[in-house]
Amino acid sequence: MLRVRATFKKTGRAKYISHLDLNRCMLRTFRRSGLPIWYTEGFNPHPYYSFALALSLGFESECEILDFNITDDNMSMEEIRDRLNAVMPEGMGIISVAEQVQKITAIAKAEYSFSLSADSPDELLSEVEALIAAPEILIDKKTKKGIKTVDIKPDMEIISCTRSGNSVDIVMRLPAGTLTNYNPTLFCDALKKNGSGMFEAERFVRRAILCEDNSIFR
């Protein structure tokens, strides 16, 4: 049995597919491809596949991870990739396919880019810079147990923050994986709360899924 890890993109109109719908969508993609995907055993067998991280509705990405097993040991990775790509919905596609190397628990963070647009980008930039420099960034995070106030500052890594035209473009890394997941919209919420709130956040992209040492998760 081949333990396969596919990196796929979810761009354009495909960003409006919710995580729940993506599950169904991928099941049908597998079925259309006719690939010999491994089914779970037991009372109610179903095709086994899993996504490493959920992607928020409206986010684009070119680094999503999908794990599944192929029962035919002799199948080439290229064939798996091509057969899936032949039947993928618009905006989605397999970028690469390889054997699974690391465990899912190796995922520690993810890198995101997004843009904040405003009528007065200079003011916005200084608000953003002030927030980044603040000693703590407290946000109300919805959890299963209710609303919890957390400080995202210690775990937030700013990669870049630049002004271009009417917008401020930010690239940041946030914790992701099985333990803690912070969404970059939390930063935007904090910015709204602490500043004038006169901006629109758009073009959210997940750029990389990383391990603790900043290497790409494989």
Place this chain on the structure above:
Amino acid sequence: MLKNLIEKHLLEVQKPSRYIGGEVGSVIKDKSKIDVRFAFCFPDTYDIGMSHLGMKILYSLTNERENYWCERCFAPGEDFEKIMRENGIPLYALESLDPVSEFDFIGFTMQYELSYTNVLNMLDLAGIPILAKERSQELRQIVVAGGPCVCNPEPLADFFDIFILGEGEEVNLELMDLYAELKKSGASKDDFLRKAARIEGVYVPKFYNFVYKSDRTIDHVEAAEGAPDIIQKRIIRDLDKVYYPDNFVVPFTEIVQDRVSVEVLRGCIRGCRFCQAGFIYRPFREKHTDTICKEAKCLCENTGYDEVSLASLSTSDHSEIDPMLTKLLDYTVKERINLSLPSLRVDNFSESLLEKIKKVRKSGLTFAAEGGTQRLRDVINKNVSEEEIMNTCKIAFEGGYSSVKLYFMMGLPTETDEDIVGIAELAERIIDLYYSIENRPKGRGVQISISCATFVPKPFTPFQFEPQDTREMIEHKQKLLLDSVKTKKIKVSYHNPDVSLLEVILAKGDRRLCKAVYTAWKKGCKFDSWEEHFHFDKWLEAFKECGIDTSFYANRRFDYDEVLPWDHLDYLVSKEFLIRENKTAHQSKTTPNCRLRCSGCGVNKKVGRECFC
């Protein structure tokens, strides 16, 4: 480009993937190479409309023609409609994201009466004048409708240019061909409509004038502009040769019927006297087993669905049901596909087949008993005996089921209090049966759910002449049923009788109702079939303002010799037959199904061949 404007707001709404297209299986064409564009509109939300099989068939069929492009369009949910209106986003089609107002045909499928106001709302959202007479005289924006409700389209007559009667596979293309030809010659809309009216199955309402008597009933109907006096519905003669799609649009979001559906037959042999579908879809025609299996396999492979459903009014009436299911199951079991079998009568099955079906059937057990006593079931010609109900329940209980759902109608012709009490008594006998079975499910009690709808008499049924019970009568019967149920093992639920009242008015209404439909929509009525959007008070105001006496349509017996609003439409079933069946019903006598004996409904004469040979 509308796309950018739509995307700007898309993340503010529920289930945004419904509004942006791009699904697997959707057909994209180069519009510069297209002669006729058809917007297939379903007057309800995406989740519901995408489940409609007729749309899938006509969508693929039209798109097979290189120079025609059929696109999909649905009613936006309340949240998105608000955004559309606030930001000037007109109603658009999902493939090109172009405004529907740019299309040559804007076609609605009318599946239920309570979607009428949604048509008006969608036309308004599209920026198309709602009244046909206020639209452009140029040859464009032809607003058409098909589907079961157009068997009496009069309450919609003011809003449509054309109604298409019967099955659309051939006539839709004929209409588009005529349009393409006339468009080249620079003809006007009226030129087109005059010629269209000569196509069989095409009804152009504005060429027909209703003359009323002083008692408000119809005196006669006059046809003008050379349009035929009687318009006959279209049928497809050979179901094995008719086009069936090899692919469906596969939605991202979950829809009501999220599976492959394969049509196994059209029409129905049963002749239940309340059932409109049982009469307007005649004659009975089957697809062969090989065709059905081929279509199921092809659709599963192309869509990736892992569930197939067999679509028909009564699947077990297929003459090859046993070999068909055996062959289908061979394929579906191997491919790990679920086969679901709605509309199944369990009575005429072999034991071995029952075993096979048990493997794939997971859903609960439902029974459309419709009437509480045998006498009433004979009146409505629901040829189900209590013995059959009990037998099936026994098999089900022994097979591990412990709950049964029973459907009934309330307010049926000749119904008495005894029939209502009979509903509760039937449920109690099923409970007794459960506890008399030794190998019943261990440690579980039995649960019977009774669901009661209010009877709505419909055109082209033997009950088309019947009045609906008044609200007071229905309320009395509801209370009586509740009082007759003495155990918590029986749960009773009702439909809202106001909804049924509106349904009968729109089903049996005439052209004078158009004003009321318009007024109700103006007052904010839409999505009338959704409980949270149903505002009966606004409808009552609209009827009052338009001088409509609702009891004239709902609670009055229509005479046999009265000119009915749909008498100029010919659905192949003769009025004499319907009158005969109505009289037989009042004698509590049943009529055998078509396969046992021809009852002379007249369809075979019109079609020119026997239904069964």
